[in-house]
Amino acid sequence: MMDKLTAEGNDEHLAQINHHNSGWIEVIAGSMFSGKSEELIRRLRRARIARLKVQVFKPEIDVRFSKDHIVSHSEMRHESAAVRSAADILARVLPETEVVGIDEGQFFDTDLVAVVNELAGRGVRVIVAGLDQDYTGQPFGPMPQLLAVAEYITKTHAICVRCGQPANYSQRIVEVEGQVVVGASDSYEARCRSHFVPHADAPTKYE
Ligand SMILES: [Zn+2]
Secondary structure, three states, rough: OOOOOOOOOOHHHHHHHOOOOOOOEEEEOOOOOOOOOHHHHHHHHHHHHOOOOEEEEEOOOOOOOOOEEEEOOOOEEEEEEOOOOOOHHHHHOOOOOOOOEEHHHHHHOOOOHHHHHHHHHHOOOOEEEEEOOOOOOOOOOOOHHHHHHEEEEEOOOEEEEEEEOEEEEEEEEOOOOOOOOOOOOEEEEEOOOOOOOOOOOOOOOOO
């Protein structure tokens, strides 16, 4: 009955069906500009309105906008602690914490999978946001394993800047070394499958 009344992925729906001491894992995955951090912040804010104890973490590598906040492209922000490794998250989660948010999950080591499983096993609701693919279209860091173990998955889409269709890829538009240019969102464009090329491509010209 409840399932018929509430949309799939609705977090209040999840909170209601999971009230009996068991935790779970939610993953919000998608390309750059797809609103992952925004969706994470939205869920964290609602958890706080519900007076749940919330802690938020992000990898130390990502301090581009702020050291102690996660910030979305649309300037939404939420307090967070920067940590060096997945194990640091486990060490810093307080016993009374009920919801743990993790942004930029793709930058963590593979221990993140064991860490979120451990937290969910303790009864914590864990929400991880991250890039599912790197700029070559390959699964990114621990994200594919997280998608496999998560109870609930939300795939977010950007809009292809070439054609306006839903975009599932982060197209790199400058030549640089390395899997990710941290904080260089002007080095990427959202592209659909037809307009994505798995190496650096020329930026889209706006007439
Ligand atoms: Zn396109």
